[in-house]
Amino acid sequence: MEVKREVLGSSLPGMDPKHDFRARQLAARDMLRGDLEGEALEQYVRDSVLTTTVDKAVAWARGNSFFPLTFGLACCAMEWMHVIASRVDLARFGWEASRASPRQADLIILSGRVSVKMAPVVRRIWDQMLEPKYAISMGACCSSTGVFNNYALVASDKFMPIDVHVPGCPPRPEAVAHGIIRLREKIQATEKPGWRERYDAVGTEEILSEETIARQSAADAAIGVFPGGDTAGVTGA
Amino acid sequence: MPDATGLELIAHELRDGNAEAVLGTEFARDRAVILAAPEHVRFVIRSLMDKGYTFIPSVHGVDYYPEEPRLGVLYEMMDMREVDRISVKARVSTEDPRIPSITDLFPGANFDEREVYDMFGVVFEGHPDMRRILMPEDFEGYPQRRDYPLGGEPVLFTYNEEKNYGRWQ
Numbered sequence: 001m002e003v004k005r006e007v008l009g010s011s012l013p014g015m016d017p018k019h020d021f022r023a024r025q026l027a028a029r030d031m032l033r034g035d036l037e038g039e040a041l042e043q044y045v046r047d048s049v050l051t052t053t054v055d056k057a058v059a060w061a062r063g064n065s066f067f068p069l070t071f072g073l074a075c076c077a078m079e080w081m082h083v084i085a086s087r088v089d090l091a092r093f094g095w096e097a098s099r100a101s102p103r104q105a106d107l108i109i110l111s112g113r114v115s116v117k118m119a120p121v122v123r124r125i126w127d128q129m130l131e132p133k134y135a136i137s138m139g140a141c142c143s144s145t146g147v148f149n150n151y152a153l154v155a156s157d158k159f160m161p162i163d164v165h166v167p168g169c170p171p172r173p174e175a176v177a178h179g180i181i182r183l184r185e186k187i188q189a190t191e192k193p194g195w196r197e198r199y200d201a202v203g204t205e206e207i208l209s210e211e212t213i214a215r216q217s218a219a220d221a222a223i224g225v226f227p228g229g230d231t232a233g234v235t236g237a
Numbered sequence: 238m239p240d241a242t243g244l245e246l247i248a249h250e251l252r253d254g255n256a257e258a259v260l261g262t263e264f265a266r267d268r269a270v271i272l273a274a275p276e277h278v279r280f281v282i283r284s285l286m287d288k289g290y291t292f293i294p295s296v297h298g299v300d301y302y303p304e305e306p307r308l309g310v311l312y313e314m315m316d317m318r319e320v321d322r323i324s325v326k327a328r329v330s331t332e333d334p335r336i337p338s339i340t341d342l343f344p345g346a347n348f349d350e351r352e353v354y355d356m357f358g359v360v361f362e363g364h365p366d367m368r369r370i371l372m373p374e375d376f377e378g379y380p381q382r383r384d385y386p387l388g389g390e391p392v393l394f395t396y397n398e399e400k401n402y403g404r405w406q
Contacts, residue, residue, distance in 0.1 A: 151389065
């Protein structure tokens with residue numbers, strides 16, 4: 001039996017020299033010294049530079065480094081914990097760093113049923129998140145109110161935009177991971193990061209009137225909610 | 238549990254204290270229930286409390302539609318020393334669902350009474366904070382009453398499209 005011995009990275013006969021590791025190393029050294037000229041320099045640039053648009057590069061980076069919000073509504077949150085844990089291991093996609101504040105997060109996973117009373121709270125958390133932001137509706141309850149289809153629950157599409165629905169009751173962790181991969185594809189393909197641009201909702205911002213703001217601050221004062229910085233916690237009233 | 242005879246003895250004792258307080262007794266499946274007049278429910282619970290039933294694990298409501306009076310408020314009372322249970326049931330109508338609160342006797346009944354108010358609309362007079370507890374405060378109606386519509390979203394699947402069509406209309 002014939003045994004062939006080859007130096008690692010050496011060019012095989014008939015192989016393009018640009019695949020040769022040693023040749024590329026030498027070319028890089030020559031380029032840094034300024035010895036590379038003409039066609040050789042052109043070839044070097046063609047081999048080592050990838051051109052793209054800034055938008056695409058940013059989208060690619062954004063899809064690979066996500067900060068989900070630490071947020072659980074019901075039993076689906078248990079499956080979500082599994083998705084972060086070692087077996088499914090969301091860290092492979094760069095999505096593992098859960099943020100405890102909506103202002104630092106850019107993905108909210110509605111993992112469970114949303115009751116009529118909870119819906120304004122969820123919507124408020126969503127509004128507090130900074131753009132670009134995305135939402136996953138996890139499980140049957142959140143997408144369609146599921147088995148609790150009655151007066152008490154509301155489907156999440158009714159009060160906020162959802163990017164990916166993951167079906168299941170609850171979804172298997174693999175299903176959630178699949179939903180996350182689909183969301184990553186969506187993020188990397190879309191050119192409109194803002195949710196109002198994505199869903200034709202520009203101009204639907206709700207701006208409170210002066211009258212409403214005055215009424216709300218009066219109500220806040222009545223139940224003892226004080227503005228930030230007011231450490232005394234006691235008003236004149 | 239007091240047996241059927243023991244339940245009658247307790248009922249007699251209560252009637253000695255207040256002739257109008259006890260409307261009757263029920264004893265079914267080893268469960269003793271005293272039917273109390275709603276306006277005298279505080280007397281009944283106070284007397285049972287003095288007899289040793291010093292713990293109320295639950296206050297809950299029932300809708301007995303179509304029976305009248307429709308609504309029932311059940312107080313499950315427990316004697317922790319003898320490990321003995323007895324229930325007090327008071328029936329109120331939907332036209333005037335009022336019953337005295339027992340929050341001053343049992344502070345733990347506070348949230349239970351609010352939940353009965355939330356789900357069945359029974360107003361507990363003398364309660365310090367008679368508000369809804371589970372549903373939003375601007376919610377209309379009492380959802381656990383039998384005549385309250387189920388609500389929800391119309392969801393049709395291929396297998397139930399014929400059978401369930403129009404359920405939510």
